[in-house]
Amino acid sequence: MDFTLDSEQTALRDAVRGLLSKSYDSTETRREITKTDPGFSEKTWTQLAELGALGLPFAEEDGGFGAGPVEVSIVAEEIGRVLAPEPYLETILAGGLVADLGSAEQRADVIGRVAEGALVLSLAHHDIGDAVVATASGDTWTLSGVKEPVLHGARADLLVVTARTDAGVGVFLVDPSADGVERTGYRTHDGGRAARVAFDGAAATPLGDPTADASDAVALAKARGQIALGHEAVGAMDVALRTTTEYLKTRKQFGVPLNTFQALTFRAADLYVSAELARSTVTWATLVLQDEPERAVEAASRAKMQVSRAGRHIGQEAIQLHGGIGMTAEYSVGHYTSRLTAIDHTLGDGSEHLARLASTVTDHGVVDPIG
Amino acid sequence: MKLRLSEEDAAFREEMRTFFTTQVPQSIRDTVAARRELTKDQIVETQQILNAAGLAVPNWPVEWGGKDWTPLQRHIWHEEMQLASVPAPLAFNASMVGPVIAAFGSQEVKERFLPATANLDIWWSQGFSEPDAGSDLASLRTVARREGDEYVVNGQKTWTTLGQYGDWIFTLVRTDPDAPKKQQGISFLLIDMTSPGLTVRPIELIDGGHEVNEVFFEDVRVPAENLVGEENRGWDYAKFLLGNERVGVAPVGSTKRWLAAAKELAGDRIAGDPVLATRVAGLENELLALELTALRVVAHSADGKPHPASSVLKLRGTELQQAVTELYVDLAGPLSLASGAGDGSGVPDWARVSTPQYLNFRKASIYGGSNEVQRQIIAKTILGL
Numbered sequence A: 001m002d003f004t005l006d007s008e009q010t011a012l013r014d015a016v017r018g019l020l021s022k023s024y025d026s027t028e029t030r031r032e033i034t035k036t037d038p039g040f041s042e043k044t045w046t047q048l049a050e051l052g053a054l055g056l057p058f059a060e061e062d063g064g065f066g067a068g069p070v071e072v073s074i075v076a077e078e079i080g081r082v083l084a085p086e087p088y089l090e091t092i093l094a095g096g097l098v099a100d101l102g103s104a105e106q107r108a109d110v111i112g113r114v115a116e117g118a119l120v121l122s123l124a125h126h127d128i129g130d131a132v133v134a135t136a137s138g139d140t141w142t143l144s145g146v147k148e149p150v151l152h153g154a155r156a157d158l159l160v161v162t163a164r165t166d167a168g169v170g171v172f173l174v175d176p177s178a179d180g181v182e183r184t185g186y187r188t189h190d191g192g193r194a195a196r197v198a199f200d201g202a203a204a205t206p207l208g209d210p211t212a213d214a215s216d217a218v219a220l221a222k223a224r225g226q227i228a229l230g231h232e233a234v235g236a237m238d239v240a241l242r243t244t245t246e247y248l249k250t251r252k253q254f255g256v257p258l259n260t261f262q263a264l265t266f267r268a269a270d271l272y273v274s275a276e277l278a279r280s281t282v283t284w285a286t287l288v289l290q291d292e293p294e295r296a297v298e299a300a301s302r303a304k305m306q307v308s309r310a311g312r313h314i315g316q317e318a319i320q321l322h323g324g325i326g327m328t329a330e331y332s333v334g335h336y337t338s339r340l341t342a343i344d345h346t347l348g349d350g351s352e353h354l355a356r357l358a359s360t361v362t363d364h365g366v367v368d369p370i371g
Numbered sequence B: 001m002k003l004r005l006s007e008e009d010a011a012f013r014e015e016m017r018t019f020f021t022t023q024v025p026q027s028i029r030d031t032v033a034a035r036r037e038l039t040k041d042q043i044v045e046t047q048q049i050l051n052a053a054g055l056a057v058p059n060w061p062v063e064w065g066g067k068d069w070t071p072l073q074r075h076i077w078h079e080e081m082q083l084a085s086v087p088a089p090l091a092f093n094a095s096m097v098g099p100v101i102a103a104f105g106s107q108e109v110k111e112r113f114l115p116a117t118a119n120l121d122i123w124w125s126q127g128f129s130e131p132d133a134g135s136d137l138a139s140l141r142t143v144a145r146r147e148g149d150e151y152v153v154n155g156q157k158t159w160t161t162l163g164q165y166g167d168w169i170f171t172l173v174r175t176d177p178d179a180p181k182k183q184q185g186i187s188f189l190l191i192d193m194t195s196p197g198l199t200v201r202p203i204e205l206i207d208g209g210h211e212v213n214e215v216f217f218e219d220v221r222v223p224a225e226n227l228v229g230e231e232n233r234g235w236d237y238a239k240f241l242l243g244n245e246r247v248g249v250a251p252v253g254s255t256k257r258w259l260a261a262a263k264e265l266a267g268d269r270i271a272g273d274p275v276l277a278t279r280v281a282g283l284e285n286e287l288l289a290l291e292l293t294a295l296r297v298v299a300h301s302a303d304g305k306p307h308p309a310s311s312v313l314k315l316r317g318t319e320l321q322q323a324v325t326e327l328y329v330d331l332a333g334p335l336s337l338a339s340g341a342g343d344g345s346g347v348p349d350w351a352r353v354s355t356p357q358y359l360n361f362r363k364a365s366i367y368g369g370s371n372e373v374q375r376q377i378i379a380k381t382i383l384g385l
Helices: A007-023 A027-035 A042-050 A069-082 A088-101 A104-116 A215-250 A262-291 A293-327 A333-344 A350-359 B007-023 B026-033 B040-052 B071-083 B091-104 B107-118 B234-246 B252-266 B268-272 B274-299 B310-340 B349-365 B371-382
Strands: A121-124 A133-137 A140-151 A158-165 A168-174 A181-187 A193-206 B124-127 B143-147 B150-157 B168-174 B186-192 B198-204 B210-223
Touching: A007 A042, A007 A069, A069 A088, A069 A215, A069 A262, A088 A104, A088 A121, A088 A158, A088 A168, A088 A215, A121 A140, A140 A158, A140 A168, A158 A193, A168 A215, A215 A262, A215 A293, A215 A333, A262 A293, A262 B274, A262 B310, A262 B371, A293 A333, A293 A350, A293 B274, A350 B274, B007 B071, B026 B040, B071 B252, B071 B274, B091 B107, B091 B124, B091 B168, B091 B186, B091 B234, B143 B168, B150 B168, B150 B186, B168 B234, B186 B210, B186 B234, B252 B268, B252 B274, B252 B310, B268 B274, B274 B310, B310 B349, B310 B371
Parallel strands: A121 A158, A133 A158, B124 B168
Antiparallel strands: A133 A140, A140 A193, A158 A168, A168 A193, A181 A193, B143 B150, B150 B210, B168 B186, B198 B210
């Protein structure tokens, strides 16, 4: 058992941190970038690609760099520290499905370009109303229905879409400029981008075998996304907590710094407890994904639930302990809370994961994290 | 980074598991599993079995019976012991006075006390807290006045856990009342509890049990050779001891076992009651997070420095321990009122003991450095507030 980064991983962390802290050197810079479409910096995206960050999750023969979940987590955590709005999660989610389900040709076509930063992917998986349905006519497939919200759906160069098939769930590649695809993009509360994507007989290419149920692959892709999001949240929580701590030390009220009030320092201590417990659980889930992927879906649920609780606790208290300044868009801490709230509600919130864990609570005696 | 135990550690875990589940009498383990009170004899018998196998005091220096284990191995030893419902070696002996004597005692004091302490031939009590010195321990007032080759001790200690069984008591006493700071002028003194002038008086607690005591000293004469280390340096030794005490105060293993047992007792109720199911699942997740934090701490404390997150363990560990005792009371529902029922009662044992245990475990967030003290430590030393 080992929870430390090796020297290569530390170097990766330092490189990503160096790049992102330049790209997002202040709340103001981030606000400028998220104000205009596509809501992120194309330049930073290219730089992340040049640094190798986008190819990390994928096999070398597909055009990736053959790294593992730990490396992905390192990048995600750095993204969380500065609230970088680049579509890294989409690369993990949609790119992961292409890598898992795609044919050799599909992988060769898509993964290499993703790794180079030349292709932004988006996973359209959230149905609003009836599920999107895939229909076959001979070898030709078309999709109908609506997905929303599709993160970075308006900017995406290629959509990876989940749809109902006779076999269960199928996954399809859709060119968003094709006939029958209509995208309506908008801003999310955390400065990100999402879209309503309507399919009306849109041409779609099955990813892998359309006669097989891809539910398990989708669940695993989501687990990978949940774990990466967990690390993003841990990075954000760490900065939110440190920002709050600094504020308590410097801000004076009644003639003394706030940290002379024990009621406030005790609340900060509780935030630390929440942050550490979340970090432990998310790190564990990353290692489960690395060593025992067959247990990753459950581990991701556990991590996401812990992140939900900690993110709410830290986000809410970070604003409260700052007082009025925490409410302002000029100041960073509210943006962290907004992002933590968005993370909570992406890929299943705390209640959903708790309900899932509760439904299996009688299947085991004790939870043994190391098997 | 890797999750799995190394082959060596996995084998070690198996070895511990086998030992604890085969060498400690089933009747003792059943008592622990049923959450009934252990007798003194059961505690002594268990520690002697462990000590004979070299497993009672692994945290001590090797020459005094310790093991050259990694922090992770110590953690595994402790967890497996709890999961197997084996009573841990008496903390006063194994985690408190033993390490202090081993680190600071003279050769004579070590030879005289350490083997007997490891084997629980001496049952130690702790004499730190006083009526006006709880979390503010340095305010203690019990005085030891030097007279020739003896100290004459006067004062009162309180919250002396299991003091009714104690053979000896390790105390903090004030030897220099004029020291400029209250932390100075305190010494660490070992006192035979059969000494004339020493009396132990039970304190009845809200659970109806007798677990803690007051200890009074009236002109108790203690040979000067019973001093540990140097006179007036006792505060340093106490800090060393309290640092050790915090290790292992997050009883993840036993809390997990309790929670698993609660699920068994609840049986089909959990499946039919979503509120109960989410409560149990939530507790499981919090315990998992705590266990993983404990693993992070042990995996990273190899260089001897305590991991900053270790204060989280006491704070959260006792909160969760208390939450599980609360779950038992709620599972028992109206049956939890039957704590005084006799053998003819139809109320099962676990339900009868649920409320006394719930009340008893209110102590967990108070002892070993109250959880407010832990928050203070986190705020000050980790967050710099």
